[in-house]
Amino acid sequence: MRLLFLGDLVGRTGRNAVITRLPALIADHLLDFVVVNGENAAGGFGISEEILTAVLGTGADVVTTGNHAFDQREALVFAERQERFLRPINFPAGTPGRGAGLYTARNGAVVLVINAMGRVFMEALDDPFAAIDNELAACPLGEQADAIVIDFHAEATSEKQALAHHLDGRVSLLIGTHTHAPTSDYRVMPRGTAYQSDVGMCGDYHSVIGMKHEEPLRRFLQKVPGERFAPAEGPATISGLAVEVDDESGLTTAVAPLRLGGVLSETIPPFWD
Ligand SMILES: [Fe+2]
Ligand SMILES: [Fe+2]
Secondary structure (H helix, E strand, O other): OEEEEEOOEEHHHHHHHHHHHHHHHHHHOOOOEEEEEOOEOOOOOOOOHHHHHHHHHOOOOEEEOOOOOOOOOOHHHHHHHOOOEEOOOOOOOOOOOEOEEEEEOOOOOEEEEEEEEOOOOOOOOOOHHHHHHHHHHHOOEOOOEOEEEEEEEOOOHHHHHHHHHHHOOOOOEEEEEOOOOOOOOOEEOOOOOEEEOOOOOEEOOOOEOOEOOHHHHHHHHHOOOOOOOOEOOOOOEEEEEEEEEOOOOOOEEEEEEEEEOOOOOOEOOHHHO
């Protein structure tokens, strides 16, 4: 089974790159299941239902989020009815929407997707390790789920790496999001879980984490906020991780980065030929 995870869509350039190119990627490379983090898709802050529908319409199976999940207030409403929209599972009880779901891939496999958020250098939330463990106890790999994908939206690499050791052999893919810069530590862990500390963003990399650089730079230089942050509008790089999952075990056999367009050099997973 062939999975693709795409990092945070940032603004119009990021979301349009994915909306334009994802259908051909799915068709040409026979992708069975695609997860996209959409937390910055609407002007850099959250996602509207219209954009969510457009991204799902390209063949993305699930849209995950993070700290920006509800920046667009309408998400508080559509989160309840849009089953393919996930917000972090360790948000407080009573928060609208869901943090995990079971979905059927194009090859018929049942895929559990969990979205969780870290707590180091982030808001105070419930324990993400315990929240994920609860979900996995109810839906173990190889029993109720043929594959399991976890989007761990977190700032600290240490927290992400610790979770990788905690989950190795129990999920197909644990991928970090939120920092918007791809790391080169993608690999298969000893017990078969694919891991990358951060998958990067789908957006304009000639920026400050996807935003036009002038205002973030000014706040570092002068400590005085001026304008609102706005997404950079140059050509976007689509940044993701491709994963081959064994149909029997649900564990990973191969992993490689995908980068298309924009200012980063292009990389196509070699096993996609
Ligand atoms: Fe983000
Ligand atoms: Fe984030």
